[in-house]
Amino acid sequence: MKTRGIAFQGEHGAYSEEAVHQHFGTETDTVPCKTISEVFNLTETGEVQHGVVPVENSIEGSVHETYDSLITSNTKITGEIVLRVVHCLIALPSTTISDVKVIYSHPQALAQCRGYLATLGVEVKVSYDTAGSVKMIRDGRMKDAAAVASMGAAQIYEMNVLRQGIEDYGHNYTRFLVMSAKESERAPMCKTSVIFSVPHVPGSLYASLETFATHGVNLTKIESRPTRQRPWEYYFFLDSEGHRDEAAQKEALRELVKRTTFLKVLGSYPRARPEPPQ
Amino acid sequence: MKTRGIAFQGEHGAYSEEAVHQHFGTETDTVPCKTISEVFNLTETGEVQHGVVPVENSIEGSVHETYDSLITSNTKITGEIVLRVVHCLIALPSTTISDVKVIYSHPQALAQCRGYLATLGVEVKVSYDTAGSVKMIRDGRMKDAAAVASMGAAQIYEMNVLRQGIEDYGHNYTRFLVMSAKESERAPMCKTSVIFSVPHVPGSLYASLETFATHGVNLTKIESRPTRQRPWEYYFFLDSEGHRDEAAQKEALRELVKRTTFLKVLGSYPRARPEPPQ
Numbered sequence: 042m043k044t045r046g047i048a049f050q051g052e053h054g055a056y057s058e059e060a061v062h063q064h065f066g067t068e069t070d071t072v073p074c075k076t077i078s079e080v081f082n083l084t085e086t087g088e089v090q091h092g093v094v095p096v097e098n099s100i101e102g103s104v105h106e107t108y109d110s111l112i113t114s115n116t117k118i119t120g121e122i123v124l125r126v127v128h129c130l131i132a133l134p135s136t137t138i139s140d141v142k143v144i145y146s147h148p149q150a151l152a153q154c155r156g157y158l159a160t161l162g163v164e165v166k167v168s169y170d171t172a173g174s175v176k177m178i179r180d181g182r183m184k185d186a187a188a189v190a191s192m193g194a195a196q197i198y199e200m201n202v203l204r205q206g207i208e209d210y211g212h213n214y215t216r217f218l219v220m221s222a223k224e225s226e227r228a229p230m231c232k233t234s235v236i237f238s239v240p241h242v243p244g245s246l247y248a249s250l251e252t253f254a255t256h257g258v259n260l261t262k263i264e265s266r267p268t269r270q271r272p273w274e275y276y277f278f279l280d281s282e283g284h285r286d287e288a289a290q291k292e293a294l295r296e297l298v299k300r301t302t303f304l305k306v307l308g309s310y311p312r313a314r315p316e317p318p319q
Numbered sequence: 320m321k322t323r324g325i326a327f328q329g330e331h332g333a334y335s336e337e338a339v340h341q342h343f344g345t346e347t348d349t350v351p352c353k354t355i356s357e358v359f360n361l362t363e364t365g366e367v368q369h370g371v372v373p374v375e376n377s378i379e380g381s382v383h384e385t386y387d388s389l390i391t392s393n394t395k396i397t398g399e400i401v402l403r404v405v406h407c408l409i410a411l412p413s414t415t416i417s418d419v420k421v422i423y424s425h426p427q428a429l430a431q432c433r434g435y436l437a438t439l440g441v442e443v444k445v446s447y448d449t450a451g452s453v454k455m456i457r458d459g460r461m462k463d464a465a466a467v468a469s470m471g472a473a474q475i476y477e478m479n480v481l482r483q484g485i486e487d488y489g490h491n492y493t494r495f496l497v498m499s500a501k502e503s504e505r506a507p508m509c510k511t512s513v514i515f516s517v518p519h520v521p522g523s524l525y526a527s528l529e530t531f532a533t534h535g536v537n538l539t540k541i542e543s544r545p546t547r548q549r550p551w552e553y554y555f556f557l558d559s560e561g562h563r564d565e566a567a568q569k570e571a572l573r574e575l576v577k578r579t580t581f582l583k584v585l586g587s588y589p590r591a592r593p594e595p596p597q
Contacts, residue, residue, distance in 0.1 A: 099550035102383055102543075148426065148445075167426075167445045214550050243537035250525045259521035261551070263543060265380075272377035272492050273539070 046070030048080045048089040054172035054194030056126060060217040061093050064122045077106045081114040084220045092220040093122065097262075099214040101149050107218070108266045111236060111307060112276055118234050118308035120219030127213075128154050130204040131175050131195045132187040138203050145174035146189035154189055156209040175200055216313070225310055231284035232261065233309045235294070236276050237301040238268060245300070246277065252296040253281055256289045276303075284309040324348025326358045326367040332450035332472030334404060338495040339371050342400045355384045359392040362498045370498040371400065375540070377492040379427050385496070386544045389514060389585060390554055396512050396586035398497030405491075406432050408482040409453050409473045410465040416481050423452035424467035432467055434487040453478055494591070503588055509562035510539065511587045513572070514554050515579040516546060523578070524555065530574040531559055534567045554581075562587040 046069055049057035058071050074080045077094050084092035094107045111118075128150060132141060143164045144151075150171050151158065158165055168174045174188035179198045187203060188194075195202045239245035253260055259282045265275040283290040285306055298304055324347055327335035336349050352358045355372050362370035372385045389396075406428060410419060421442045422429075428449050429436065436443055446452045452466035457476045465481060466472075473480045517523035531538055537560045543553040561568040563584060576582055 099545055100547055102545050105380055167447070169445070210547055212550050216551075243535070244532050246538060246541065247525075247528045247532040250528060254522050254525040257521070260524060262553075263524065263541070265541060267377055267380050269378050269488055272490050273494075275540075 044087060045072050045089050048072040048074050048083045048092040050074050050077045050080050050094065051170045052172040052176050052194075054175065054191060054197040056124060056171065056191055056215060057093055057095060057217065058172075059191055059193055060095075060122045060124045060215070063124060064093070064120065064217075064219065065091075077104075078110050081110045081116055081220065084116045084222060085114055087222050090221075091119070092116070093217050094220060095215050096218050097216045098126070098149060098153070099212060099216075100208075100210050101152050103264050104149075105266065108264060108278060111278070112266070114220075116220040116222060117224045118218050118310050119221040119223075119225035120310045121232070121313045122217040122219065123313040124215050124217065125213070126153070126208060126215050127192065127206055128189050128208045129192055129195060129202045130187050130207055131178075131190050131200050132203055133178065133182065133184055134199075134201045136184055136187065136201065136203070140185055141187045141203070142185040144187050144189060145177065147171050147174075150189045153213060154207045154209060157204075157207045158189075172197070219310070224308055227284050227286050227309070228311045230312050231287075231309045232280050232282060232312050233285045233290055233294075234278065234280050234307040235297070236278050236303075236305045236307060237297065238274065238276050238303040239300070240302055241274065249277070249297060249300045250279075252293045252300060253279075255296070256293040258283055258289050258293045282312075322365060323350050323367050326350040326352050326361045326370040328352050328355045328358050328372065329448045330450040330454055330472075332453065332469060332475040334402060334449065334469055334493060335371055335373060335495065336450075337469055337471055338373075338400045338402045338493070341402060342371070342398065342495075342497065343369075355382075356388050359388045359394055359498060362394045363392055363500060365500050368499075369397070370394070371495050372498060373493050374496050375494045376404070376427060376431070377490060377494075378486075378488050379430050381542050382427075383544065386542060386556060389556070390544070392498075394498040394500060395502045396496050396588050397499040397501075397503035398588045399510070399591045400495040400497065401591040402493050402495065403491070404431070404486060404493050405470065405484055406467050406486045407470055407473060407480045408465050408485055409456075409468055409478050410481055411456065411460065411462055412477075412479045414462055414465065414479065414481070418463055419465045419481070420463040422465050422467060423455065425449050425452075428467045431491060432485045432487060435482075435485040436467075450475070497588070502586055505562050505564050505587070506589045508590050509565075509587045510558050510560060510590050511563045511568055511572075512556065512558050512585040513575070514556050514581075514583045514585060515575065516552065516554050516581040517578070518580055519552065527555070527575060527578045530571045530578060531557075533574070534571040536561055536567050536571045560590075
């Protein structure tokens with residue numbers, strides 16, 4: 042089996058593919074996938090070297106589908122990427138902004154441009170993909186339509202950028218995870234990500250966080266997802282500073298095992314550099 | 320100004336309207352709104368008695384738009400409703416299941432029937448609304464289309480139910496919040512919901528949860544949303560047991576003020592009855 046390059050969700054020109062290029066270089070071979078869970082599958086079976094999936098946007102928050110895949114997949118997190126998101130309004134070369142009657146994009150991209158799009162007063166339609174919307178408008182020669190997508194998508198499909206930087210907030214960043222079939226080597230300046238569930242008794246979430254506080258491990262993110270087994274019971278996702286082989290993390294995780302009903306270490310990986318400006 | 324009934328998001332026949340009927344009775348006057356933030360606005364200005372908004376589904380997790388509205392709105396939470404969600408596949412009376420080439424619904428409803436829909440092997444398209452998809456198929460006489468929506472939506476639009484109970488998980492419940500312009504009276508068996516943000520220093524989230532543990536207050540849910548002011552800084556939403564005027568809650572909240580940079584009490588309200596079976 043020939044191992045292909047890096048899998049990402051979406052059509053060529055997707056933000057996820059931009060993240061791949063930022064992290065692995067622009068010459069990297071990329072493999073488009075229909076869904077995030079397909080990215081996980083190709084990574085787990087070794088059909089690709091790595092998968093890159095969005096996990097969180099600084100404006101719209103967490104990407105549920107990625108968190109749900111992390112529960113069931115056996116892949117490991119071996120890196121993270123932070124990408125500055127610049128949304129463009131993209132149409133056929135012959136289309137002017139006053140021709141546009143309908144705008145297509147992924148719900149998250151539309152949400153991030155809500156304020157700008159409201160000023161246009163045109164119909165907004167959801168689709169599965171940002172770059173895919175650009176492709177659809179090109180293939181269908183849709184003269185009264187525009188898509189919200191990246192500059193890269195406009196270039197790939199030879200379409201026109203009507204407006205650039207239409208996102209409502211300038212500090213719009215998406216954080217991606219690099220997924221791999223195997224764990225990465227120890228490195229400095231790491232984060233460790235874990236999933237766990239806690240007993241259904243008062244104070245159990247607090248007790249699990251206490252293990253990190255006791256050992257001086259700084260938490261950078263907590264997220265919860267339903268277990269789907271019993272209503273209102275959750276998996277917690279915790280990102281914290283340090284590699285799992287460093288003493289403080291090691292002690293915290295050893296203690297955490299005793300206070301949880303389920304614990305899975307998703308991986309230790311170098312923190313994204315550069316961090317976005319604060 | 321005449322105060323109208325209860326506002327909800329979606330078209331008539333939406334699950335939110337079912338929740339209104341379950342809680343306030345089937346004779347209640349309902350006011351459909353295009354968006355969740357419109358429900359909050361009508362409630363805040365007193366144009367409706369209450370608003371009812373979905374906050375969490377037992378399979379798909381939290382509804383981001385509701386959490387974001389809770390940050391900015393001045394409304395109070397005065398109740399909660401738990402609704403058992405039964406999804407139906409709905410089409411024109413002349414359409415049989417083998418005629419269906421495309422299925423429309425809200426992304427959350429589609430996600431909850433992912434397994435069943437995959438067995439049909441037809442195209443799936445996202446729309447803004449479950450009941451709205453039924454209405455669209457009826458109005459457009461779309462003979463090769465079906466929608467995923469409630470039994471109530473099929474009845475209202477006089478459409479045919481091709482399959483009932485197509486959700487992948489039987490324990491599919493949605494939790495709704497009752498929003499009001501003013502706080503509710505003290506009652507037994509309450510929950511209290513708060514939003515807060517913490518200083519950007521190690522251990523600050525843990526320190527804020529400690530206030531509840533110290534006073535023996537049981538946490539039932541924690542959720543985070545981006546502040547949108549600085550990347551990777553969050554508002555935390557916390558539900559806990561007890562009314563804000565009860566001694567333990569009162570002490571916990573008094574201590575919490577000192578450990579947070581922002582704190583808003585969203586309300587104390589009676590817990591939903593009956594709880595779903597465990």
